[in-house]
Amino acid sequence: KQEVTQIPAALSVPEGENLVLNCSFTDSAIYNLQWFRQDPGKGLTSLLLIQSSQREQTSGRLNASLDKSSGRSTLYIAASQPGDSATYLCAVSEISSGSARQLTFGSGTQLTVLP
Amino acid sequence: DTGVSQDPRHKITKRGQNVTFRCDPISEHNRLYWYRQTLGQGPEFLTYFQNEAQLEKSRLLSDRFSAERPKGSFSTLEIQRTEQGDSAMYLCASSRLLAGANTGELFFGEGSRLTVL
Secondary structure (H helix, E strand, O other): OOOEEEEOOEEEEEOOOOEEEEEEEOOOOEEEEEEEEEOOOOOEEEEEEEEOOOOEEEEOOEEEEEEOOOOEEEEEEOOOOHHHOEEEEEEEEEOOOOOOOOEEEOOOEEEEEEO | OOOOEEEOOEEEEOOOOOEEEEEEOOOOOOEEEEEEEOOOOOOEEEEEEEOOEEEEEOOOOOOOEEEEOOOOOOEEEEEOOOOHHHOEEEEEEEEOOOOOOOOOOOEEOOOEEEEEO
């Protein structure tokens, strides 16, 4: 059974700092990996999607990498801003014939960027 | 179409009552998912539709839960005889089946928060 772990569970940084969020998964036979942002009481906003054949994806100040063989992904946030404060969730979609390829989520990293 | 829409956003009910949530996916998306999220945890998969067909259900989806997508557009999730353990955020997501692939990027709604007293 796929398990997704995110470390740290919470992180507090001063504004302007570059930071890295970590995600690990136990079964490397994934189809893709997706990073989401969730604000308190809200739904999930998709940030980046990395297909299994890709090594990284970039969007603005965000860069996500994928190392399938080691079961790891990182989300790099450059020049953090208070508006980046949220919970960041990592999720993997598995290779499984006949499967809906539903996502298995980690518990998230709660990020606070201090002004 | 601005995204996945869910209704109601909040529902407070007494134990034993039935509740129904509605999800309107992004219009060109043929796949629709329901997830449940409890405080401090990531979402957990409940069920999935491709067009109007319900193709997969999680073991989390007990007999008290039923989901439908009658015309392949909006979907409803009904919980009968609610229990306090049903209190959670119910999230709907949709995606478009890509040519040559079985899934695309998932887009989530704002969720429907259920509180069972």
